[in-house]
Amino acid sequence: MVGGRVTAPEMAGIPRVLAAAWGFAENMANRFNRELKEDRKKKLLKKLAEKFE
Amino acid sequence: MISRKEIEDRIVSLLREEYLKYSEETLEKYEPQIKASVRWYVSSLPRHIAGSEADDLESEAKIAFMDCLKTWDPRKGELWPYVSVRLKGSMQDYLRKRGNDPVAGLYEYITSAANVYMAFTRKEIAHEEIDKNMNFESVLQDFSDKEKAVIEGYYRNDKTFKEIGGEINLSESQVSRICKEATVKLKKILREDA
Numbered sequence A: 001m002v003g004g005r006v007t008a009p010e011m012a013g014i015p016r017v018l019a020a021a022w023g024f025a026e027n028m029a030n031r032f033n034r035e036l037k038e039d040r041k042k043k044l045l046k047k048l049a050e051k052f053e
Numbered sequence B: 001m002i003s004r005k006e007i008e009d010r011i012v013s014l015l016r017e018e019y020l021k022y023s024e025e026t027l028e029k030y031e032p033q034i035k036a037s038v039r040w041y042v043s044s045l046p047r048h049i050a051g052s053e054a055d056d057l058e059s060e061a062k063i064a065f066m067d068c069l070k071t072w073d074p075r076k077g078e079l080w081p082y083v084s085v086r087l088k089g090s091m092q093d094y095l096r097k098r099g100n101d102p103v104a105g106l107y108e109y110i111t112s113a114a115n116v117y118m119a120f121t122r123k124e125i126a127h128e129e130i131d132k133n134m135n136f137e138s139v140l141q142d143f144s145d146k147e148k149a150v151i152e153g154y155y156r157n158d159k160t161f162k163e164i165g166g167e168i169n170l171s172e173s174q175v176s177r178i179c180k181e182a183t184v185k186l187k188k189i190l191r192e193d194a
Helices: A016-020 A022-034 A041-052 B004-043 B047-071 B079-100 B102-118 B122-142 B145-156 B161-168 B172-193
Strands: none
Touching: A016 A022, A016 A041, A016 B004, A022 A041, A022 B004, A041 B004, B004 B047, B004 B079, B047 B079, B047 B161, B047 B172, B122 B145, B122 B172, B145 B161, B145 B172, B161 B172
């Protein structure tokens, strides 16, 4: 609990602006990932979160 | 306050930036489709062009494919429909440029001038060729060894990107990129000299 609000575990560590558009980000990461040979969705999202910090 | 659209644009742009690090994988994945597109396009060309340009058209299509990845927006649709239209355009552009290329024209000019002089005297032609070649060498003096090898191989010796790449240990697409850049440089120099 932080300031009366519950932070969802999957949102932990993700900047707020990005968290608000997380569904969209996942969708886009999926589409880019589909064009790769290996599954890199998690990596794409991790790097995205880092760059949003 | 950042708008929703700005956030989405930024997400797509950052994801693309990361995705492009692995773009070779996408090229590999789509290679059969690219080759099929090139074959289909080449089959519609006159035989004398198809025979000599097929390899280069494939390199050109691969470069166009990689360029498309830099601008592809997954919000607007799937990758292949976006790319396939542009591949044909890039091959058409390439052939158009080859036909009117002033650098390619320079060699044609040297060859035809040489043939005319040959009709008069072999000695004279030798001097004429040397003069022109020396002139050309001086134009190329600011080029790197790789650029020189590519320009000479491609325009002077009529080799394909594949053949040149084999000689200087570079991939077809690298040779094509060097050729493109060196041609722009060469055209600039030739325009300044004119």
